[in-house]
Amino acid sequence: MIALSLAEIAEVVGGQTHDIPDPSVQVTGPVVRDSREAGPGSLFVAFVGERVDGHDFASAVVEAGAVAVLASRPVGVPAIVVEDVQAALGALARHVVGRLGTTLVALTGSAGKTSTKDLIAQVLRSKAPTVFTPGSLNNEIGLPLTALTATEETKFLVLEMGARGIGHIRYLTGLTPPKVGLVLNVGSAHIGEFGGREQIAEAKGELVEALPPAEEGGVAILNADDPLVRAMASRTKAKVILFGESDEADVSAENVRLTDTGQPSFRLHTPSGASDVTMRLYGEHHVSNALAAAAVAHELGMSADEIARALSEAGSLSRWRMEVTERPDGVTVVNDAYNANPESMRAALRALAAMAGGRRTWAVLGKMAELGDEALAEHDAVGRLAVRLNVSKLVAVGGREAAWLQLGAYNEGSWGEESVHVSDAQAAVDLLRSQLRPGDVVLVKASRSVGLESVAQALLETGAEGEVAAR
Ligand SMILES: Nc1ncnc2c1ncn2[C@@H]1O[C@H](COP(=O)(O)OP(=O)(O)OP(=O)(O)O)[C@@H](O)[C@H]1O
Numbered sequence: 001m002i003a004l005s006l007a008e009i010a011e012v013v014g015g016q017t018h019d020i021p022d023p024s025v026q027v028t029g030p031v032v033r034d035s036r037e038a039g040p041g042s043l044f045v046a047f048v049g050e051r052v053d054g055h056d057f058a059s060a061v062v063e064a065g066a067v068a069v070l071a072s073r074p075v076g077v078p079a080i081v082v083e084d085v086q087a088a089l090g091a092l093a094r095h096v097v098g099r100l101g102t103t104l105v106a107l108t109g110s111a112g113k114t115s116t117k118d119l120i121a122q123v124l125r126s127k128a129p130t131v132f133t134p135g136s137l138n139n140e141i142g143l144p145l146t147a148l149t150a151t152e153e154t155k156f157l158v159l160e161m162g163a164r165g166i167g168h169i170r171y172l173t174g175l176t177p178p179k180v181g182l183v184l185n186v187g188s189a190h191i192g193e194f195g196g197r198e199q200i201a202e203a204k205g206e207l208v209e210a211l212p213p214a215e216e217g218g219v220a221i222l223n224a225d226d227p228l229v230r231a232m233a234s235r236t237k238a239k240v241i242l243f244g245e246s247d248e249a250d251v252s253a254e255n256v257r258l259t260d261t262g263q264p265s266f267r268l269h270t271p272s273g274a275s276d277v278t279m280r281l282y283g284e285h286h287v288s289n290a291l292a293a294a295a296v297a298h299e300l301g302m303s304a305d306e307i308a309r310a311l312s313e314a315g316s317l318s319r320w321r322m323e324v325t326e327r328p329d330g331v332t333v334v335n336d337a338y339n340a341n342p343e344s345m346r347a348a349l350r351a352l353a354a355m356a357g358g359r360r361t362w363a364v365l366g367k368m369a370e371l372g373d374e375a376l377a378e379h380d381a382v383g384r385l386a387v388r389l390n391v392s393k394l395v396a397v398g399g400r401e402a403a404w405l406q407l408g409a410y411n412e413g414s415w416g417e418e419s420v421h422v423s424d425a426q427a428a429v430d431l432l433r434s435q436l437r438p439g440d441v442v443l444v445k446a447s448r449s450v451g452l453e454s455v456a457q458a459l460l461e462t463g464a465e466g467e468v469a470a471r
């Protein structure tokens with residue numbers, strides 16, 4: 001965090017200082033909630049969790065060099081005591097970003113937030129110092145902790161914002177008010193908790209409502225191809241920029257194709273010029289994510305050439321999203337087990353087909369969660385697509401949805417052992433270990449709850465001959 005004295009912090013958060021001999025001492029290190037991360041100069045935030053009470057670590061963190069604890073009760077070591085630690089953390093973040101004059105970019109959506117946030121960060125940091133959400137820390141605690149890592153040097157702060165209900169995004173934008181707000185899509189993630197797609201749109205749209213008006217530099221970046229996102233234009237006073245395939249889009253892609261390694265290439269069009277992109281990421285769903293990132297970067301003053309270069313160099317910063325690894329025996333493992341929805345399933349299968357180049361391809365797939373009434377039809381369609389794309393072997397893993405997937409493949413004309421249904425991840429690993437041959441390409445993908453990354457990891461831990469593979 002930028003250097004602030006304990007007295008200043010206490011004032012900002014409305015807290016009482018306890019056991020602090022000298023309130024002019026400054027916090028100069030990071031603000032942390034994990035006691036193991038508390039080092040010299042840090043401020044430790046003590047949350048009371050279900051299993052652990054952060055206050056129990058107060059002495060340990062001070063011994064490790066923490067200057068003080070932000071706590072809800074005195075702890076016998078230097079502490080700033082407040083009623084509500086989460087609210088205090090939020091107030092501190094709000095104060096710090098207000099002092100810094102960093103440009104804040106916030107994004108939300110049902111799928112692709114982390115992938116797109118990682119792209120935006122890589123594009124912007126090719127231009128100027130950029131701080132961004134690590135992984136998916138997109139909630140009321142992760143977001144302020146990330147914001148507090150910004151310093152005077154930080155030009156851009158890119159924040160992923162998640163929501164599980166109405167009012168969540170409004171709360172987050174209150175802590176870190178964005179100048180540029182991006183909404184990717186309204187899908188079915190957490191639809192049960194929200195009550196329906198309209199409610200999800202209502203919640204995600206809070207992001208663009210929080211933006212400053214166009215005259216003050218506010219920019220809303222919206223997906224032109226998603227009607228519920230496109231409609232959010234009426235909920236903002238900010239300037240609206242559209243990305244996507246629609247003719248209306250200000251930022252779009254032309255000649256989209258997959259290379260023979262499964263990586264998308266296209267010509268990027270922006271309001272001030274065009275440039276060619278070949279991505280290092282795999283799967284065409286990243287085209288939409290790349291256009292969103294390009295729209296943000298263009299609004300923040302980057303040229304089409306600069307953006308295209310950075311997009312072409314951007315790698316995967318977060319795990320299990322189309323993570324491609326070559327085993328020493330020539331088997332290629334594509335780990336996309338982080339999550340799945342119909343669109344990304346199709347994109348992953350097309351990438352697998354493009355990567356084949358005459359090699360045998362395996363699709364090890366599990367259920368796509370939260371599809372409601374569409375579940376049967378969507379799983380059936382994925383099974384059929386695997387056959388149409390000539391995937392050599394489909395291994396459907398898990399219960400009912402996996403059975404639908406396999407039946408779809410069967411009905412589309414997959415014969416004999418071309419498609420199989422196995423009960424769980426271990427059965428899939430056993431099958432693959434006995435049948436994989438050097439040169440095969442294996443895609444592993446399902447919704448988060450299925451945990452299929454264990455399959456990908458098992459495949460990478462042992463080579464075909466049972467040797468431990470280098471990673
Ligand atoms: N533009 C997109 N459209 C649809 N699906 C996508 C898109 N981008 C990524 N995905 C899929 O969504 C999954 C999750 O991606 P990512 O982690 O980027 O999303 P997220 O919105 O951050 O998720 P979370 O809510 O878990 O934080 C990926 O594994 C991929 O399958």
Ligand SMILES: [Mg+2]
Pocket residue numbers: 113114115135136138160
């Ligand atoms: Mg995420």
